Amino acid sequence: MFSKQHSGDYYDPRSYLKDTGFKNFYLDTAKLPKIRKTKGDIVVVPPECENRIDLFSYQQYGSSRLWWIIVLANADLIRDPIWDFRSGLKLFVPRDTSLLEKLTGVR
Numbered sequence: 001m002f003s004k005q006h007s008g009d010y011y012d013p014r015s016y017l018k019d020t021g022f023k024n025f026y027l028d029t030a031k032l033p034k035i036r037k038t039k040g041d042i043v044v045v046p047p048e049c050e051n052r053i054d055l056f057s058y059q060q061y062g063s064s065r066l067w068w069i070i071v072l073a074n075a076d077l078i079r080d081p082i083w084d085f086r087s088g089l090k091l092f093v094p095r096d097t098s099l100l101e102k103l104t105g106v107r
Contacts, residue, residue: 033103035073039096050087060093069094069103
């Protein structure tokens with residue numbers, strides 16, 4: 001089903017994913033942005049957020065869906081966003097609104 005087509009697609013021609021712009025996303029290297037640690041805060045993970053980066057994200061941004069931005073900004077500390085997310089961990093939380101708008105696509 002996932003055979004490579006002649007046009008470079010990695011999805012079956014009947015798949016709803018065939019028209020997506022991310023055809024090679026899982027089969028290629030992701031080009032993730034680097035987050036500079038200039039605009040933001042150092043925040044200590046509270047006990048109620050241990051192993052719950054989604055709750056921490058909600059506390060910081062008002063959305064549990066932005067947890068991946070915290071992981072990207074702290075890639076040197078967080079390899080596994082669940083088990084590496086411990087109470088007492090000091091993390092950089094980006095506050096650059098233009099960067100957040102660019103990363104999330106929200107204006």
